[in-house]
Amino acid sequence: MPKDESLTHTPLSVSHLFDASNHCWNARLIHQLFDEVFAQAILSIPLPYHPKQDKLIWILDSKGRFSVKSTYRVSIAQEPQSDHSDVPWMKLWKARIPERIKMLLWRIGTNSIPTKENLSCRLEHIDPVCTLCKSVSESCVHLFFGWHISRALWYTACWGFRLDQNMVQTFEDIIKLVLEPPVSTLPSYDKWLITLNMAFTVEEIWHLRNNILFQDAHIDISKSSKSVMSRFSNTATALGVIARNHKGEVTGIWGRCRSLCPPLQAEAATLLWAIEIAKREHWHHVVFEGDAKACFEHLSQSDSTPDWLISTFINNILGLALCFSSVKFSWVRRVGNSAAHEVARFALSSIQSFIFHNGNIPPVIEFVCKADYPACISFS
Incomplete structure (x- = not known):
């Protein structure tokens, strides 16, 4: 617009x-x-290395192709969910949100978070009335969605989200709302951003409540809203690449952050970056390993159609692959790719992009590389 x-x-x-x-x-x-x-x-849209013919893409299908089946799935997904549906726990554990918030949401979804109402059921002489508003019992539903401060924070910190009175009636509904947010103007592949923002908002409400009760903090909606927005805007995608020679010895480690994007796109971007590094280093015989199964399947099957989100990445990778004397793409399980993930985590805490060579590798990365391939590094 x-x-x-x-x-x-x-x-x-x-x-x-x-x-x-x-x-x-x-x-x-x-x-x-x-x-x-x-x-x-x-x-954030990647540009192809070589000109390509324009084509129409149906963004509600991972292959970019329109079908009646995909339209049916979209219409079914937008139908109101049954009030008796179970909490989608697997969706929680797979969600792209910080682990600490997953645990907070799990405690809320199992009603095991220490609200005054829960404490009064387990301990004597505990007044269940909400200390913040002094009007009703402090339940999960009241704290996160009934308290007037939390409702104001939802509106200011979460894209003007207004809560329907019937939207959250039980503690389980809180988790369903966060993991399955209302229909929005965002494309289907970006709806995980709404979940991420809502998760940050839930965490901020819990922190605000505890600071008021235990540290006599003052309520500042503007400050809390800025805190949520800051965490959301500072969330980034980290890329990590490790190069080894034919003996398994680490010859280089690269890490950097890029703007927030869907996980599949981040995996494809990392693989493209790895092959660009190999080309720049003038390597001739290369093997690329990673746990991004969706990417590696399309690289090994020339007749397959990749997800439209990564199609440009895949085409660019295949184009660069022609620069090498020999090249192989090999998928490995996540447990076999732990060193690269440690590099990505290290990149999240770094301000700038980095490159390390054998001899100046940080201990935390060096340790994981050693565990991943014991003969690759000699510790001094």
Whole structure:
């Protein structure tokens, strides 16, 4: 959506947004034309190395192809869920949210969080009345959605979210709402961002409640809202690459962060970065290993159609693969890729991109590399 509505009818093609000389988006023009959310979404789209013919993509299907089946699935997903549906615990454990918040949500979903109502059921002489509003019992539902401060925080910190009176009636409904948020204007592949934002909001309400009760903190909706937004905006995707020689010895470790994106896209971006590094280092015989099964399946099956989210990445990878004398893509289980994941975690705590060589590898990464392949590093 353009910033200026008068531009809506102005003839403008996507090619006008390219910087052809540098083979990248014209970031300055994009920020001039579009709001920040739309500008960041455009800038996150990868550009192909070689020109490709335009085609229509049905974004509600992972392959980008329209079908009656995909339309049916979308319509079914938008139907109201049964009040007696179970909590989707597996969806919680697989959600792209911090582990500490998963545990908080699990405690809320099992009604084991120490609200005053729960404590009064287990201990004598505990007043169940909410200390914050002094009007009703402090249950999970009241604390996170009934308390007027929490309702205000939901509206200010979570994209203007307004709570329907019948939306949350039990502690289980809280988890269902976070993991299966209401229909929004975001594309289906970006709905996990709503879950992430809602999870941060739940955590902030719990922190705010505890700070008021135990540290005599003052209520500041603006400060709490900014805290949620800061955590959400600072969330990034980390990439980690480890190179070994034919003896298994580590020759280089690379790490960096990029803007938040769907997990599948992050995995494809990491693999593309790895092959770019190999080309830059002038390696001739290479083997690429990783646990991104969806990516490696498409790289080993030339006739398969990749998810449209990573199709450009896959095409660019296959194009660069022609630069090597021999190249092989090999999928490994996640347990066999622990060193690369440690590099990615290290990248999240780093301010800048980094590269390490054997001799200056941080101990935490060196230890995982040693465990991953005992003969690869000699400890001093």
